[in-house]
Amino acid sequence: MGEMSANDLLKKVRKIEIKTRALSHQIFAGEYHSAFKGRGMAFSEVREYQYGDDVRNMDWNVTARLRSPYVKVFEEERELTVVLLVDVSRSRLFGTTGSTRKDMLAEIAAVLSFSAIINNDKVGALFFSDKVEKFIPPKKGRTHLLHIIREIIEFEPTSDGTDISEALRYLTNAIKKKCAAFLLSDMLDVHQDGSPRYEDALKVAVNRHDLSVIEVYDPRERSLPDVGLVNIKDSETGECSWIDTSSRKMRTAYEEWFRNVEQTSSRLFMKYNVDKVAISLGEDYVKGLMTLFKNR
Numbered sequence: 001m002g003e004m005s006a007n008d009l010l011k012k013v014r015k016i017e018i019k020t021r022a023l024s025h026q027i028f029a030g031e032y033h034s035a036f037k038g039r040g041m042a043f044s045e046v047r048e049y050q051y052g053d054d055v056r057n058m059d060w061n062v063t064a065r066l067r068s069p070y071v072k073v074f075e076e077e078r079e080l081t082v083v084l085l086v087d088v089s090r091s092r093l094f095g096t097t098g099s100t101r102k103d104m105l106a107e108i109a110a111v112l113s114f115s116a117i118i119n120n121d122k123v124g125a126l127f128f129s130d131k132v133e134k135f136i137p138p139k140k141g142r143t144h145l146l147h148i149i150r151e152i153i154e155f156e157p158t159s160d161g162t163d164i165s166e167a168l169r170y171l172t173n174a175i176k177k178k179c180a181a182f183l184l185s186d187m188l189d190v191h192q193d194g195s196p197r198y199e200d201a202l203k204v205a206v207n208r209h210d211l212s213v214i215e216v217y218d219p220r221e222r223s224l225p226d227v228g229l230v231n232i233k234d235s236e237t238g239e240c241s242w243i244d245t246s247s248r249k250m251r252t253a254y255e256e257w258f259r260n261v262e263q264t265s266s267r268l269f270m271k272y273n274v275d276k277v278a279i280s281l282g283e284d285y286v287k288g289l290m291t292l293f294k295n296r
Contacts, residue, residue: 130161
């Protein structure tokens with residue numbers, strides 16, 4: 001992406017703010033509240049059982065001690081911390097369908113941030129490539145949020161490559177209290193056989209935090225067009241190689257590899273109970289985010 005003047009950048013941030021703020025107010029704030037706030041229930045006190053109380057909330061220890069039925073009373077934890085883990089590796093700049101991945105990530109991050117801020121929550125962001133490039137600690141307020149959006153649009157990584165484990169480990173160490181973390185990435189951090197390289201870090205992170213994955217992908221990356229010999233450069237390693245796209249065998253093998261990556265990561269997320277939604281570049285992300293919130 002070329003250099004953007006400060007004025008253009010401000011206009012872009014403002015445009016994203018107007019669009020996403022409206023979406024957050026109209027659609028997401030309530031969904032977000034029921035999806036995330038409802039989970040953060042803190043034990044408050046016990047009181048005597050009343051007709052209609054949920055028996056699952058019975059405090060059997062107190063009941064046995066006082067020989068009378070008592071229930072636990074929970075109250076909603078008022079504040080939540082939201083952390084956006086944004087993949088800024090160069091692999092995501094391949095996007096060509098309408099808007100680049102960068103713009104789409106900025107919009108999705110803005111919708112999540114506004115939804116959080118409407119609900120009086122703190123928002124932080126962590127940018128990563130094959131290392132943690134930048135961490136913006138969670139804070140409240142519009143100015144802070146616009147700072148995050150601006151950073152996503154203009155951030156240039158110092159390193160190529162993707163290492164999701166690094167981001168997850170940093171999150172686990174930096175945020176001690178349970179938070180709602182959203183991982184925004186194409187999730188292409190895999191071994192040659194297509195298996196994810198981040199399972200160990202994921203396992204640790206989900207024990208402490210409420211993690212959701214938003215996979216933003218370019219559909220054009222998932223199949224090869226039949227255009228003969230093509231010299232392709234891996235945007236992460238910088239290596240070039242010739243491939244024959246007219247070979248049906250080559251095209252089929254490429255698509256099968258992607259399918260395998262997809263299936264393996266889906267199994268992994270199910271194993272650790274991580275909510276995930278895949279959003280294609282150029283697609284309306286509203287539906288995807290609604291699905292993510294509703295499935296919780």
